[in-house]
Amino acid sequence: MITAERLTKRYGDKTAVDAIDFTVEPGTVTGFLGPNGAGKSTTMRMVMGLDRPSAGSVTVNGRAYRDLPAPLHEVGALLEAKAIHGGRTAYNHLLWMAKSNGIARRRVDEVIDLVGLTDVASKRSGGFSLGMGQRLGIAAALLGDPGVLLFDEPVNGLDPEGIRWIRTLIRSLAAEGRTVFVSSHLMSEMALTADHLLVVGKGRILADTDMNDFIARNSAGYVRVRSPQAGELAERMTGQGWRVERADDGAMAVYGATAEAIGDIAGAHGLYLHELGGVQASLEDAFMRLTEDSVEYHAGVPGAAHAPDSAADQTHLTPAGV
Numbered sequence: 001m002i003t004a005e006r007l008t009k010r011y012g013d014k015t016a017v018d019a020i021d022f023t024v025e026p027g028t029v030t031g032f033l034g035p036n037g038a039g040k041s042t043t044m045r046m047v048m049g050l051d052r053p054s055a056g057s058v059t060v061n062g063r064a065y066r067d068l069p070a071p072l073h074e075v076g077a078l079l080e081a082k083a084i085h086g087g088r089t090a091y092n093h094l095l096w097m098a099k100s101n102g103i104a105r106r107r108v109d110e111v112i113d114l115v116g117l118t119d120v121a122s123k124r125s126g127g128f129s130l131g132m133g134q135r136l137g138i139a140a141a142l143l144g145d146p147g148v149l150l151f152d153e154p155v156n157g158l159d160p161e162g163i164r165w166i167r168t169l170i171r172s173l174a175a176e177g178r179t180v181f182v183s184s185h186l187m188s189e190m191a192l193t194a195d196h197l198l199v200v201g202k203g204r205i206l207a208d209t210d211m212n213d214f215i216a217r218n219s220a221g222y223v224r225v226r227s228p229q230a231g232e233l234a235e236r237m238t239g240q241g242w243r244v245e246r247a248d249d250g251a252m253a254v255y256g257a258t259a260e261a262i263g264d265i266a267g268a269h270g271l272y273l274h275e276l277g278g279v280q281a282s283l284e285d286a287f288m289r290l291t292e293d294s295v296e297y298h299a300g301v302p303g304a305a306h307a308p309d310s311a312a313d314q315t316h317l318t319p320a321g322v
């Protein structure tokens with residue numbers, strides 16, 4: 001378990017992490033989500049004892065990192081830009097780590113096999129692709145068979161096969177009962193990986209929630225309908241107690257109804273339909289809405305960081321996405 005209490009990190013007058021409290025529980029994947037500069041990496045570095053809190057504390061299984069008697073056996077991490085001696089072979093890199101931590105050589109073979117690097121174990125890691133480097137970083141994190149694992153943006157720059165591999169690995173580590181803490185700035189990725197969600201912005205916690213609850217609350221869909229007899233159809237639909245909003249392209253967004261029910265009403269009254277389809281709100285939009293006030297570096301596209309509010313804007317919601 002990871003526990004943060006009033007955890008704070010200041011760099012000069014910049015507060016990167018602002019008195020946050022959270023716990024990361026065993027047996028689940030906790031997604032740590034936030035826009036660039038939100039404080040995710042700083043928090044993870046403090047968990048790993050690589051940065052000292054300016055105030056507050058963070059512990060792994062009840063102890064600060066520096067007080068852990070055998071840290072590699074308690075917590076492993078894949079942090080961004082991990083420094084690996086590129087001149088060493090993957091095997092020797094891990095063997096050197098194992099030896100300096102009293103870990104048996106057999107475990108090196110195990111983790112190399114686990115991350116699928118057996119064929120390149122005798123190659124210098126300096127020549128590794130990004131994906132191979134990530135696998136080596138994960139092998140190092142797993143070396144001491146720790147119960148707590150941190151992954152900082154593990155899928156950054158990986159191809160779809162690599163992304164799927166990491167997602168499956170992360171899920172299986174949690175299924176074994178480990179505490180798994182994964183940072184990302186992609187809601188869609190987290191929706192597929194995490195059970196619990198910790199959203200941060202500008203160093204503060206914006207949401208601490210079960211992933212299924214977040215999805216249920218934020219992915220409420222609607223049905224998009226177009227009809228040349230829109231006025232009459234709208235009346236019939238509101239008569240059913242459904243909420244009808246009009247988009248500026250002439251379509252209607254109907255809340256509280258299924259596409260089938262709308263089709264039946266239209267059919268029963270001889271009304272033509274030119275378009276009828278369910279639209280699911282995107283979780284990415286929900287995340288943007290949650291964090292929009294805490295995005296440090298807005299893109300130069302007007303309204304880019306703003307989620308749709310009005311009915312007219314609802315048509316921007318992506319179909320059936322997460």
Ligand SMILES: Nc1ncnc2c1ncn2[C@@H]1O[C@H](COP(=O)(O)OP(=O)(O)OP(=O)(O)O)[C@@H](O)[C@H]1O
Nearest residue numbers: 011014016034035036037038039040041042043185
């Ligand atoms: N060593 C440092 N010195 C000064 N400021 C820092 C340092 N490390 C981080 N910061 C600042 O602290 C804030 C949080 O940065 P951090 O890297 O933790 O965010 P993040 O959520 O991991 O972002 P990203 O998704 O871009 O990696 C940023 O404003 C960053 O510029």
